[in-house]
Each structure stands twice: as structure tokens, then as C-alpha cells.
Amino acid sequence: MVLREGFVHQVESGWKSVRTGPNACPATRRQRQTGPVTVPALQMINLTKAFGPKVAVDNLSLAVPAGCLFGLVGPNGAGKTTSLSMATGLLRPDQGQVRVWGHDVWSDPVAAKARMGVLPDGLRLFDRLSGRELLAFVGKMRQVPPAEVAQRTDALLGALGLTADADTLVCDYSAGMTKKIGLACALVHNPQLLVLDEPFEAVDPVSGQAIRAILHQFVAGGGTVVMSSHVMELVESLCQAVAVISHGRVLAVGNIDQVKQGMSLQDRFIQLVGGPALAGGEGLSWLGHSSASS
């Protein structure tokens, strides 16, 4: 335990030194225009949230530099969705602050939310609208000029392979298509920061490739992406930096190579969060043996 905490500290301080250095996520054109390099795109400070006696997020601090494709990984119940909900203004933290480009999500929500595109996990969409109507709805709420909404809608639907179903009600979409239209909703106002909770879940490989391309293009254009996932291979191949969280705390954070420490992300992850003993142990020895004999 002591060993791990010392280690985390080491990783974190390493990350801090790297964060402003030349090898971190590249500071981009847009960021250079909009503000000083030191302002993180998303900053969570001492976030805490408890549901009854269960502490879901425990004094969590995390800074995501601008222009970065940032992965958030953790086991089930680690507090990924809770942290991201608090970061996007959908769940009020018990304690702590969230800043988007320096704007506090809770005291200055309009400025913070205008810069953010969000794809939550497990929340419904207004699914009695068609895909096109849903995008128009979100665009208009975010005060994007109507002509631009129409143009972006066509482009997004095309890129995500939804053109044929543009006028089908979202309630008749498959799970993967629903994810994709949700992503389009997050993008339609051209945000600077994308916060995506499990964006690849239930998405087929072809669409997955399309989403990757969109995310790469978004980051190349100066945007910042924060996405959660529990597929390590995906995060390893897609993200530039990653935070491993468990029990609502950050165990490790940094550029992918820093966090990996020469292992695969999967193995490093197991090492960090502490996997179960191999092969289930003796208590489960009955598992798989025919129950008919007993």
C-alpha cells in the first residue's frame, strides 16, 4: 500500500513536470490563440461525491491539458461516470470544483457548458425525434445559426454512416447507432472539449473506426477529448494520456508510456488496481463441475 502510494506520487509529479513540457500533449494553434498554455482544458479539483455511505469519488483531482486525447480507465464502480457527470454539470459534487478552460462549471455554467460537448452513458436521448431533428434541437439550444446546423448535421450524419437513417426516429435506432447520434449531438456546436463516457460501447468496428477518425481530427484541429473506457487496448492505441482511477481516486496519471512503465496497459492496470487471485481459488472449485451429480 505504502509502496503504491509512493509510486503514484512519483507518477503524478512526473506528469506535472511533463504537463507543461514539450513532450506532453502538444499545445495547439487554437489554444495558443485562446489563452495561456498553463490553463488546462478540464480541471477537476478535490472532487468528492458520496451516495449515502458509499463514497463514489474521493477527493479526486485531475488536470487534462489542452489538445490532448485523454483516457479515463478504471474497474466497474471506480467512479468514472460519476466524475464525468460532475465534470459536465449533470451531478452536483459534495465538494470540489471543476473548471473548463478556467470557467467554473458550477458558478459559471453558461461559459463552461458552451465550450463542452458531452456524451453521457446510460442516459436517454429525446428518442421520439429523428436523428436530424435531434441534432437541430441541440444545435438550436446551443444557438448555432440554423444554416450552419443544417450543414453540420449532413456532414456529421455522413461521417457517422447515419445518412440513410437521418429521418428515422432515434427510438428505432440500434444501441450503436444511438451512441453515434449522441456523439453527433456532442459535436454539433463545435466544442473545444469533448467529454465522452464509453463512446465505443456497442459500436461496431466500422463505426468505431469512423469515431476514431473523428476524434483524431478533432484533436488535430485543437480540440481536447476526455473519454472513459474499460477496454485497455482501445485506450492504449487511441489516447495520448491516461488516468487510472479506482475507488474514486487517481492511481496513476500521465502520458501513456509513462503510465505503462514498459508493460501493456492491461497488465499495468491490473497491477495498479489489484486483480483477484488467479483461477478463483478453492472456494469456487465446484464451478463448472456437473451439478447433476450433486
Add this chain to the structure above:
Amino acid sequence: MVGTLVGLQLKLFGRDVRGNTGKIIALIFGGLYLAGATFAAIAGQWALRTSSVELRGAVLTVGFAMVTLLWPFLTLLVSGVDQTLDPGRFALFPVRARTLMPGLLLATFTTLGGFATGLIALGSLLTWSTSPLLFIAALVAAPIGAATCVLLSRALVAVFASAITTRKFRDLAAITLGLVGLGFGLGIQFVSRGFDSSGIGIVDQVSRIGRVLGWTPVGWIWSVPWEVGHANWLAALAKLVLGVALAAGAWLVWERSLDKALVSPLESSGEGTKVGAASWVDRIVPASPAGAVAARSLRYWRRDPRHLLLIVSIIALPFLMAAPMWINRDAMLADGADTWLGSSMLTFPVFGFLLMTGLTVAGEINYDGSALWTQISAGLRGRDDRWGRLLALGVLLVPIAVATIVFFLAIGDLWRYAPGLVGASVMAICAGGAVGSVAGALWQWPTPPPGQNAFAKSSGGGMLAMVSSLVCMIGSGIVAAPTLALALLSGDRPVLGWVALVLGLVAGPLLVWGGVVWGGRILDRTWPEVLKRVTFEKS
């Protein structure tokens, strides 16, 4: 299994209520109301004990037939089925419907409504406690009758919820049910009118209605002690057999649907409805955030069966309320009550709107469910949300209001009331909009999302919904009362009608503005909490 399920129901109910002050308060109010009604019913049954067999039998038959009818209707239209023990949740366990059903049935009697029904049914034993034979007959009939209430509602819901899988049919079913419910209300008016004119005493009337109801499915089992009391042994036996057969039939229907639910708990996907790319909806709303909400809301009014049903009720309610006046028109005119009749009649559509606007506005946000996050993360201001919803409702309500007012003025030839009635209607809609905007921002409860079991409800919402509805009705009624009074008096003094018109057109919009701003502020402060409250069964 029975003990497990009843225990589970009670445990889940306790968990749900514990630590939730709003729910506890709503539960206390609802509980007190039900307790009062139950106590009154049982006291009445005790008092009835000394009456003749005929009166006892007739009153109990009519009363319990109503209870039996109310169960499926309230379940389908108002409260929804308590889904605390949703059979779909047992789908992964190796159980058959037959194993679960006794437990589910008994668990229903631990809910407030079920418990009250059970007590009232037992109360019939008091009425029939005058002779051992009658008591035994009631002892047999009461449990079967109480079980029939629950079984009938379960079976009907099962038929509607499981047989109908496509959205179009489901929409149609919801509307048909609504219309049947309204038609039922009208039917009672006509029936009572028929009895009024026949000039016979109240006791005879009740006993005539009882005789008829006793031979309908909802009255079979309840009228068994009555027949026993008259020593009509054959009739008693026939009714007992029929009553048991009805309960058994409902049981079988429920069992079949449950067995189906246990193997296919997942919703079948729809047929892939296409809609037009462009629509008139986008042309009539402003290109602003409030306009976005309005356009979305208008589409939901058309595509969401829950909204469609509301529209049907909004259109029907004024007519339904005016029906008794209309039916008894001749009698009242004969009393030389022309002015009074005219006044009363013209208030009905206004009251209809008053009732519906506030409730509708207040309940709107709940239908969004967790999809509300879209608005929150877009940084939508609370007042834009309030405006948008009102705008959409206005687009629908104004034509209906105009048509209704013209209709009522025309059939009664009451054009002298026109300014007053228009003023009062505007005021009623505005008062409803204002009060509803605030109430809807203050109180939310989860509703099942569209496309899932349309008759499901999440536990706990019912009471809060009731409180919210009461506040909306009473609140907007108080606010609109002065204008309404002016309109009523304008038959004799036309100037009062014009005052009402000016008041409605000036004060009404101001009220709405105030309600929107106030409600909007509440929402801005509490968006995340609102999202949590409207989220249905977030796991």
C-alpha cells in the same frame, strides 16, 4: 415464495420511502386520504347492517361493482401498475408464472390501494353479520371479490401491454382507453338522468341499479349474499360460479402474459418509423433556445402516446363537465333559471382549461426522463425551458380554446357573455401556465419512458403527482377566480365582461411572465437535482 415476494415488496417500499422527505409527506397525505375513505366506507357498512336485505344487497353490489371497475381503470389510466415487483426482473430465475403469482397477488394487498380495498371488502362481513348464513356467504364472496379486483386489472394490463407491441397500436390503445373512460363518465350521466325522470324513490333506484349490476361481471360475486338473503339459491349459486369463473379467467390471462414476460423481458424493437425531413413545426417557432424546446415539445405531443392521451382529455374535459348541465337543460330552463344556466354552462370550458393547463404544464418535464440531460449540458436557461414548453402547449391549446368557446356560446346562444368568457379563458390558461411553470420546476417524479410498458409506473411518483396536481388546480383556481366571477356576472352587466376581458389580456401574460421567470430560476439553481428526480429507474 409467497413470503419472499411479499417481504420483497415491503422491503423495497421501505427503502424507497426511507430518507425521502417528499415521499414521506406525500405518503402521509395519500395515506390519510385513503384511510379516511376506507374508514367512511367501513362505518357505512356497519351502519347499513340494520337495513333490509334488499337495501344492503343493492348498496353493496353497486359500491363494490364500482370498486371492481375502478381497479382496472385507475391502473390503466391514472396510477399505472406498481412495478416494484416487475415480473421481467425474475426472467433470469428458473421460475414459472404459477409459482410467482400467489406472491404477487398478495403483495398487491400490501400496497396502499390494495390494503384499503382488502379492508373495505372485509367490511362487507359487518353488513352481513346479522345471520350466520349471510355471514358465511359474505365470507366466501369478499376474498374472491377482492382478488377479482386485482386480477382483473392485472389481466387487462397484461392484454394491453403484451399483446400490443407496435407503437402505432399502442398509441391507438391509449387513446381508445381514454375515450372509453370518458364515455363511461358520460354514460353514468345519462343513466342517472333516466332514473331522475322516472319519478321513483332513491331506494328503488339503487335497488334497480343493483339488480342490473348484480348480473354483470363486476357484480356477480358481490351480489351472492344478497341472493342468499332472499333465498334465491339458484341465482346465488349461479353468481358464485360465474364470479369464480371470472376470477379464474383473469388468473389464466395473467398467467399466460406473465409466462411470456418471463421468457421475453426485453422490448421488441420497433418498425423503424420515418418522418419528414422538414416540417411546419420548425416554421412556427422562433429560432432560439426556447423555440428549440417548443419544437421538440410539439413533436412529442404528436409522437408520444402519453402526450396524445392528454390532448384527448383536454379536448374532452370541457364537454364532459358540461354534459350534466346539457342533459338537464330542460328541467333548469323550466325553473326560469336562464341567467344562472347560461352562467354555469359558460364556466365549464373555462374550468376545464383551468384544470388541464396547470397540470399539463407542471407534468411536462417528467415525461422527458433522463433525456433532460441534453438541455442541461447545453446550458439551457431555466426560463427558456419554461417558455418553450408553454409555447408548445399554447400552439395546441389556443385553437382548442377558441373552438370550445365558440361551440358553447353558439349552442346556448350566449353571445352576450363573449367578452367575459374570452377574458376568463385567457386568464384561466395563463394562471394554469404560471402556476404550472413554478410547480413543474419545484416537483418532479419519474415516469416510464415512451415505448416501455405504457402502463408501468415507478413507485412513489403517484402521491407527489397527486399533491402537485392539487396545488396546480387550487392555485390556478384561486388566481383566476376574480376574472371568472366577473365573467359570471356579466350576463346582467355587460361592462363586467369587458373588465374581465381587459383583466385577462393584461394580467394574464404578466402572470405567465412571472411564473416563467420564477420557475426558470428554480430550475437554474437545481438542474442536476431535477435530472436525478425525473430519471426513471436509473441503475
